[in-house]
Amino acid sequence: MEECLQQVQNQVESIFDNIDAQLDQILKSTSYAIDDNQQNSLQTLTSEYSDNFPCHKFENSNFVEQLYQVMQPLITNYMKKKELQDQLSQNEQQTNLQIKEVTEGIVQECENEKSNISMSMEPKLQDQDKGSQTLVENIDANIISIQSSILQSSYLQKMKPFCYQLIQDYSFQQNEICFAIALNKSSSTLVAGCRSQIKLFEFRYGILKHLQSLNEHKSSVFTLNFMKKSNHFISGSRDGTIIIWQKIQQNLWSKQQILNGHSHQINCLVINNNEDQIISGSDDKAIKIWAKKNEWLCQQTIKDHSKSVYGLSLNSQQNRLISCGFDKFILIREQSELNKEWITVQKLTIEQDGYRICFIDDNTFVFSPYNTEKLQVFEMNDINKQFIQTQDISVKCGLDGQCFFPSQFIDQKQILVFKNGEFINLIRKKSNGEFVTEQSINFETNSFFGSMSDDGEYLITWDNKSNQIQIRKQMEK
Numbered sequence: 001m002e003e004c005l006q007q008v009q010n011q012v013e014s015i016f017d018n019i020d021a022q023l024d025q026i027l028k029s030t031s032y033a034i035d036d037n038q039q040n041s042l043q044t045l046t047s048e049y050s051d052n053f054p055c056h057k058f059e060n061s062n063f064v065e066q067l068y069q070v071m072q073p074l075i076t077n078y079m080k081k082k083e084l085q086d087q088l089s090q091n092e093q094q095t096n097l098q099i100k101e102v103t104e105g106i107v108q109e110c111e112n113e114k115s116n117i118s119m120s121m122e123p124k125l126q127d128q129d130k131g132s133q134t135l136v137e138n139i140d141a142n143i144i145s146i147q148s149s150i151l152q153s154s155y156l157q158k159m160k161p162f163c164y165q166l167i168q169d170y171s172f173q174q175n176e177i178c179f180a181i182a183l184n185k186s187s188s189t190l191v192a193g194c195r196s197q198i199k200l201f202e203f204r205y206g207i208l209k210h211l212q213s214l215n216e217h218k219s220s221v222f223t224l225n226f227m228k229k230s231n232h233f234i235s236g237s238r239d240g241t242i243i244i245w246q247k248i249q250q251n252l253w254s255k256q257q258i259l260n261g262h263s264h265q266i267n268c269l270v271i272n273n274n275e276d277q278i279i280s281g282s283d284d285k286a287i288k289i290w291a292k293k294n295e296w297l298c299q300q301t302i303k304d305h306s307k308s309v310y311g312l313s314l315n316s317q318q319n320r321l322i323s324c325g326f327d328k329f330i331l332i333r334e335q336s337e338l339n340k341e342w343i344t345v346q347k348l349t350i351e352q353d354g355y356r357i358c359f360i361d362d363n364t365f366v367f368s369p370y371n372t373e374k375l376q377v378f379e380m381n382d383i384n385k386q387f388i389q390t391q392d393i394s395v396k397c398g399l400d401g402q403c404f405f406p407s408q409f410i411d412q413k414q415i416l417v418f419k420n421g422e423f424i425n426l427i428r429k430k431s432n433g434e435f436v437t438e439q440s441i442n443f444e445t446n447s448f449f450g451s452m453s454d455d456g457e458y459l460i461t462w463d464n465k466s467n468q469i470q471i472r473k474q475m476e477k
Helices: 002-029 036-051 063-126 130-156
Strands: 162-166 178-183 189-194 197-204 207-214 221-226 232-237 242-249 252-259 266-271 277-282 287-292 296-302 309-314 320-325 329-335 342-349 354-361 364-369 374-380 387-394 408-410 415-420 423-429 435-442 448-452 458-463 468-476
Touching (some): 162 423, 162 435, 178 458, 189 221, 207 252, 221 266, 232 266, 252 296, 266 309, 277 309, 277 320, 296 342, 320 354, 354 415, 364 415, 387 435, 408 448, 415 448, 423 458
Parallel strands (some): 309 354
Antiparallel strands (some): 162 468, 178 189, 189 197, 197 207, 232 242, 242 252, 266 277, 277 287, 309 320, 329 342, 354 364, 374 387, 408 415, 415 423, 448 458, 458 468
């Protein structure tokens, strides 16, 4: 009988230990939404609750009454703690609702102002008044910038340390090399360039389901980019072609147009926010600007680089274009308001070649020198409007040697994603302008490629050690 009672006591203790652990986890995840007094109250209750957990041996008589006497103070403490926790949860919901209301209000005001100005400018626009067109385009750019700033501000209020955790059960076996991976804006469709074949997957809650394979390219696919305003994606290949793909019905995609113009492989590609320009870089040393009329046509060819072009990036206002390659130069270009052509305004000489470059705001970009354990930050000088290097970011590298897997900056979460040699370095930009490396993932090979979802929730990679498309999800530490 005594052994049986001891087992009951142990089970009771275990149950309440689990309850306490779960509540502490909830408390940890919402701690930013409570004040010091509430925090101290919870900590006091938790301390009293766990430190004074009774260890009784029950007498054979009056078992029920004794059990009640033991359980009653525990239940009372638990209910007090739950009441405080409910209050914390309510405070957090109210805070999030306030942020949402303010955000939506500001964005709506911007949209209304844009509509008013557009209506007043409409007669001039019909007369092809280029100055009016430029004004409306600037308003569009400013709205995008404001929306980005609001997202950043709301995220900075609850910024916490993070890591990306591999979900092993969701890995997809893929034996052929995948040089390029991309997710659409809603993270519901994933495409992977598996040598010359493009595989399309449904992506739901981290789980991949193969839907279709596309076989138009004659050689390996090196770049993949989704459009955000329409159901299209773009692929660039070793065969020198760029293909525009369109969604024709549920889960089915088809070739819309092939762009021929580069004489060598496509290494990098970006799309502007208006989705009326595609910019591509190649081993033929050229950067081509493709414009959308009735169909896509080459509008401009830039030949300022003396070797292969590996990295391209547009700033948030879309008025600056930077590029890098293997000629020890970073080229900065601005777009002419008259003819929309890109003009080189600065040529930065650098000590080391590089594969990757990325704007993080209108006047700051980050460059990755080849095979080194640092990233270089460049900022525009307010006086002469020239970019200069202002700081280094320490990262992990290992043996470099693969130019694919473009860098990304996730505005919503202020995360910089850089492949360096055998590592992915995930770097947070702090509100004071400093950079902190939150996580460095070692793949123990430089033959890995991938992409992060637009919202920063998922990191998708393929590597030649696992031969898997692997899914990592952001978790708070």
